[in-house]
Amino acid sequence: MKSVISPDQIIFYKENGYVIIEDFLNTAELEEWRSSVTAALIERNGQKMPGKAIKIDEADGINKDADYFNNVFDQLLNLWQTNDRVKKLMLDERIGKMAADLSGSDGIRIWHDQALIKKPWANPTSWHLDTPFWSFSDRNALSIWVALDDATLENGCLFFIPGTHRQTTFENPGIGKNMGAIFDFYPQFKTLNSVPAVMKAGSCSFHNGLTVHGAHANMTPGFRRAMTCAYMPDGNTFNGEPNILPDEYVNSMKVGDLLNNDLQNPLIYKR
Numbered sequence: 001m002k003s004v005i006s007p008d009q010i011i012f013y014k015e016n017g018y019v020i021i022e023d024f025l026n027t028a029e030l031e032e033w034r035s036s037v038t039a040a041l042i043e044r045n046g047q048k049m050p051g052k053a054i055k056i057d058e059a060d061g062i063n064k065d066a067d068y069f070n071n072v073f074d075q076l077l078n079l080w081q082t083n084d085r086v087k088k089l090m091l092d093e094r095i096g097k098m099a100a101d102l103s104g105s106d107g108i109r110i111w112h113d114q115a116l117i118k119k120p121w122a123n124p125t126s127w128h129l130d131t132p133f134w135s136f137s138d139r140n141a142l143s144i145w146v147a148l149d150d151a152t153l154e155n156g157c158l159f160f161i162p163g164t165h166r167q168t169t170f171e172n173p174g175i176g177k178n179m180g181a182i183f184d185f186y187p188q189f190k191t192l193n194s195v196p197a198v199m200k201a202g203s204c205s206f207h208n209g210l211t212v213h214g215a216h217a218n219m220t221p222g223f224r225r226a227m228t229c230a231y232m233p234d235g236n237t238f239n240g241e242p243n244i245l246p247d248e249y250v251n252s253m254k255v256g257d258l259l260n261n262d263l264q265n266p267l268i269y270k271r
């Protein structure tokens with residue numbers, strides 16, 4: 001695993017709100033990531049996340065246009081909680097240190113992992129922000145996105161709009177069917193250029209959760225699989241947004257409480 005982040009990569013990330021790490025995994029590691037994620041997905045039998053009875057091909061009460069959204073990607077969360085092989089991969093301290101170095105934090109907790117499988121001919125992922133969905137508000141929160149297949153211009157690689165993380169806020173423009181809805185929210189971004197994150201399988205990107213990003217449709221008969229994980233810098237507090245937290249945990253908290261439950265959000269790195 002190429003787990004050392006160079007000073008130049010940190011500078012690039014801080015400036016642009018994303019960075020691509022080529023050849024993050026070697027061939028054997030990529031094989032282990034693919035096979036353990038595949039095994040975890042099979043075990044889930046369509047259950048979107050532990051503790052909630054939502055199936056991936058069902059409307060979840062949030063998205064009314066289920067037909068459309070179910071064909072953006074299969075999205076399965078917190079595989080680390082249900083599969084020990086994925087847990088070993090996700091709790092890797094070396095990845096935690098990469099996230100800490102990029103975000104400039106002293107400790108890193110898993111917010112949630114997420115397999116994002118764009119199936120053949122899948123719909124695009126509209127431009128959006130991540131952090132405003134989460135139960136804490138931190139301008140340095142970030143995600144890793146690991147390509148399990150080559151991510152190409154044809155099959156729906158990620159795109160970023162560099163530098164937007166310095167201007168976006170915790171207000172949520174949402175994510176709907178309309179690709180460009182975020183530009184009504186942030187008209188100042190309308191004239192900026194986007195950058196594709198074309199990646200070979202085994203490469204990865206990190207992006208700040210406040211960087212505008214999206215993906216286009218999968219125009220191919222093949223899969224575009226990614227394994228991702230969102231990270232919360234240690235020390236963050238509950239902002240009242242339930243997001244994916246279990247109901248009983250949310251009900252036990254008030255706004256301002258420390259999010260330090262190791263069963264829900266394990267600390268994977270501490271300086």
Ligand SMILES: O=C(O)CCC(=O)C(=O)O
Pocket residue numbers: 073116125130143145158213214215226228
């Ligand atoms: O894989 C995609 O199409 C979207 C990924 C994404 O939005 C994310 O990782 O935050």
Ligand SMILES: [Fe+2]
Pocket residue numbers: 128129130213
């Ligand atoms: Fe995202």
